[in-house]
Amino acid sequence: MKVGLIRCEIVSEFCPAASCLKSMREKSGAFEGIDEEIELVGVMTCGGCPGKKVSSKVRALVNKGADTIVLSSCISKGYPVGVAFPCPNWENIVKAVKSVAKKCGEAKGIDVKVVEWTH
Numbered sequence: 001m002k003v004g005l006i007r008c009e010i011v012s013e014f015c016p017a018a019s020c021l022k023s024m025r026e027k028s029g030a031f032e033g034i035d036e037e038i039e040l041v042g043v044m045t046c047g048g049c050p051g052k053k054v055s056s057k058v059r060a061l062v063n064k065g066a067d068t069i070v071l072s073s074c075i076s077k078g079y080p081v082g083v084a085f086p087c088p089n090w091e092n093i094v095k096a097v098k099s100v101a102k103k104c105g106e107a108k109g110i111d112v113k114v115v116e117w118t119h
């Protein structure tokens with residue numbers, strides 16, 4: 001699995017993504033049960049509210065070899081994770097990410113998956 005990780009721009013100012021990286025390294029959370037090696041291809045942010053730049057981020061990550069786009073839990077579940085401030089633009093972001101991932105994958109002849117959380 002070649003992962004392109006996308007994080008919340010605001011959270012990226014103070015969170016070093018340690019828990020996201022740990023879940024990949026230890027194959028826990030969203031990565032539990034994955035047998036293949038997990039390689040982190042790159043890390044980007046949504047580009048800032050309201051997330052309109054996220055499509056270009058998906059394109060860049062797939063062009064760099066990602067076959068799986070992972071949206072960090074700070075976007076889908078908030079920060080602190082599961083406690084507060086999930087992204088108010090989540091539905092639009094995930095819709096755009098899935099659409100662009102599908103198109104980019106088709107252009108490269110691969111099935112680009114989208115994972116909606118990390119830990």
Ligand code: SF4
Binds near residue numbers: 011046047
């Ligand atoms: S659009 Fe959502 S994920 Fe992006 S910076 Fe704003 S709150 Fe964070």
